[in-house]
Amino acid sequence: MNITSDPWIWIGGLLTLCIFSFLYKDNPFYKFAEHLFVGVANGYFLTFTVHRVLGPNLFVPLFVQGRIWYVISLTVGMLYILRFVPRVSWLVRIPIAVTIGYYTGAVIPATIQADIIRQIQATILTPQNFQSWNAGSSGIIWSVILFVGVACTLSYFYFSREHKGVLGVTSKIGVIFIMVGFGAAFGYTVMARVSLLIGRFQFILGPWFGIIE
Amino acid sequence: MKRTLPLILVFIFGIMGIVPYYIPHGGYQTLDNMVRNDFLRILSAFAIVLGLGSLMKVHIDKIKKHRENWPYSYVLIIGFVVSGFIGLFGGIEGNGMLPTSIASFKFDIETLYLNIIVPLGSTMFALLAFFMASASYRAFRVRSLESALLLSAAFIVMLGVIPLGDRISPHLPTFAQWIMDIPNVASKRGITFGIALGGLATSLKVILGIERSWLGGKE
Numbered sequence: 001m002n003i004t005s006d007p008w009i010w011i012g013g014l015l016t017l018c019i020f021s022f023l024y025k026d027n028p029f030y031k032f033a034e035h036l037f038v039g040v041a042n043g044y045f046l047t048f049t050v051h052r053v054l055g056p057n058l059f060v061p062l063f064v065q066g067r068i069w070y071v072i073s074l075t076v077g078m079l080y081i082l083r084f085v086p087r088v089s090w091l092v093r094i095p096i097a098v099t100i101g102y103y104t105g106a107v108i109p110a111t112i113q114a115d116i117i118r119q120i121q122a123t124i125l126t127p128q129n130f131q132s133w134n135a136g137s138s139g140i141i142w143s144v145i146l147f148v149g150v151a152c153t154l155s156y157f158y159f160s161r162e163h164k165g166v167l168g169v170t171s172k173i174g175v176i177f178i179m180v181g182f183g184a185a186f187g188y189t190v191m192a193r194v195s196l197l198i199g200r201f202q203f204i205l206g207p208w209f210g211i212i213e
Numbered sequence: 214m215k216r217t218l219p220l221i222l223v224f225i226f227g228i229m230g231i232v233p234y235y236i237p238h239g240g241y242q243t244l245d246n247m248v249r250n251d252f253l254r255i256l257s258a259f260a261i262v263l264g265l266g267s268l269m270k271v272h273i274d275k276i277k278k279h280r281e282n283w284p285y286s287y288v289l290i291i292g293f294v295v296s297g298f299i300g301l302f303g304g305i306e307g308n309g310m311l312p313t314s315i316a317s318f319k320f321d322i323e324t325l326y327l328n329i330i331v332p333l334g335s336t337m338f339a340l341l342a343f344f345m346a347s348a349s350y351r352a353f354r355v356r357s358l359e360s361a362l363l364l365s366a367a368f369i370v371m372l373g374v375i376p377l378g379d380r381i382s383p384h385l386p387t388f389a390q391w392i393m394d395i396p397n398v399a400s401k402r403g404i405t406f407g408i409a410l411g412g413l414a415t416s417l418k419v420i421l422g423i424e425r426s427w428l429g430g431k432e
Contacts, residue, residue: 007318008324008327008328009328011328011329012328012329012331012332013332015329015332015333015336016332016333016336019333019336019337019340020336020340022340023340023343031282031285032285032288033333034285035285035286035288035289035292036288036289036292036329036333037292037329037330037333037334037337038268038289038292038293039288039289039290039291039292039293039296040292040293040295040296040325040329040330041330041334042265042268042293042296042297043292043293043294043295043296043297043298043299043300043322043325044296044300044322044325044326044330045261046261046265046293046297046300046301047296047297047299047300047301047305047322048300048305049258049261050258050300050301051300051301051304051305052305053254053255053257053258054255054258057250057251057254057255057258058251058255058258061251070251070255072252073251073252073255073256074255076252076256077255077256077258077259078259080256080259080260080262080263081259081262081263081266083263083266084266084270090215092263093215093216093218093219093428093429094218094219094222095256095259095260096219096427097218097219097220097222097223097226098222098223098226098252098253098256099253099256099257099260100223100419100427101222101223101224101225101226101227101229101230101419101420102226102227102229102230102248102249102253103230103253104223104227104230104415104416104419104420105226105227105228105229105230105231105232105416105420106230106231106233106234106249107230107412107416108230108231108413108416108417109231109234109235110234111409111412111413111416112409112413115405115406115408115409115412116406116409116410119402119405119406119409122402123402142394142395145395145396145399146395146398146399146402148399149395149396149398149399149400149402149403150399150402150403150406151403152403153399153400153402153403153404154403154406154407156403157403157404157407174400174403175359176358176359176362177396177399177400177403178400178403178404179359179360179362179363179366180362180363180366180392180396180397180400181366181396181397181399181400181401181404182363182366182400183362183363183364183365183366183367183368183370184366184367184370184392184393184396184397185397185401186345186349186363186367187366187367187368187369187370187371188370188374188393189345190342190345190346190349190367190371191370191371191374191375193338193339193341193342193345194342196335196336196338196339196342197339197342199335199339200332200335200336200339203332
């Protein structure tokens with residue numbers, strides 16, 4: 001055992017234990033660490049925004065390079081602050097409208113392309129899928145299972161008709177795929193969290209207490 | 214005016230967001246890059262002021278009115294002010310006007326990030342491993358075929374990604390990967406279609422001014 005004398009490792013280790021203390025019950029140590037996390041994270045976020053976004057994208061072009069049209073961005077951005085002035089607080093809707101408008105517009109072609117057309121392309125059965133029995137996910141068996149899975153999952157979410165007859169059968173198969181998918185996602189998420197947990201224990205037993213290398 | 218102007222703007226900028234995808238003209242692409250990379254990025258940065266202002270307002274109010282757990286609001290505010298001050302004046306890598314080290318002890322914002330934010334963030338997420346395990350113990354009862362499938366898929370995937378799975382059977386990791394690649398993708402793809410169509414409908418409703426909840430308030 002070779003306990004470190006690095007104050008930052010001690011701080012990181014003690015804060016880790018403060019969070020783990022929640023496993024017993026909600027307590028002042030956990031609340032302290034939780035509030036500290038929110039405060040410091042927001043301070044970091046502010047720093048990052050000023051140094052990495054506003055600095056190179058606004059302050060330098062406007063005040064150093066003299067690109068005067070950047071004053072429009074500055075003015076529209078400053079309207080956010082008027083949210084705290086009750087008489088003119090409605091002006092905050094202008095930057096919100098610009099941001100929401102552009103991004104909702106930009107998301108339309110992107111969604112059509114990535115989440116609809118590409119997904120259909122990857123699902124439909126093509127002559128290539130029928131060339132071999134087992135060629136990973138593009139072989140005939142897996143391609144057919146994938147196609148049936150997608151079609152049945154979609155049929156489960158079709159609520160305009162009662163799930164009877166053919167639709168009843170396909171929606172039941174759809175539920176099977178959905179449950180396996182949810183189970184897989186759950187298992188994967190749990191393992192990701194366990195991996196983080198192992199990382200924290202490695203930190204406590206390694207850099208802090210020096211028990212493991 | 215208070216509602217019409219934002220609705221007009223959302224329509225104009227909505228069209229401006231859609232059009233560049235279909236007009237690969239150099240001039241228009243340059244304009245789009247300027248709007249996307251400079252204008253909107255700056256606006257998003259200013260939105261943070263709104264968020265931080267609200268956060269501070271809530272906690273100052275909590276301290277003033279001595280609401281439940283109010284002393285911890287001091288921790289949050291002090292944490293924010295100190296780290297913000299160090300970051301703004303000390304620079305991201307400690308290259309600002311404020312000195313961020315005393316002898317060998319460094320306290321620049323990157324050090325705060327690595328030694329406070331990273332341990333706290335990862336421990337909070339790690340904590341979820343315990344709660345997910347306890348919740349799944351209570352919730353996962355094999356009462357039907359569907360719940361048995363969910364449980365089995367989760368169990369196989371969990372075993373498949375650890376070395377023990379390979380020890381039990383060398384086919385287990387392959388099977389776990391198959392579950393991730395075929396049935397999992399099939400169900401996710403079906404759900405993705407639904408989400409995409411719903412998202413498209415909502416986007417159109419926002420641009421056309423049918424969906425107005427984002428305006429907030431009554432005026």
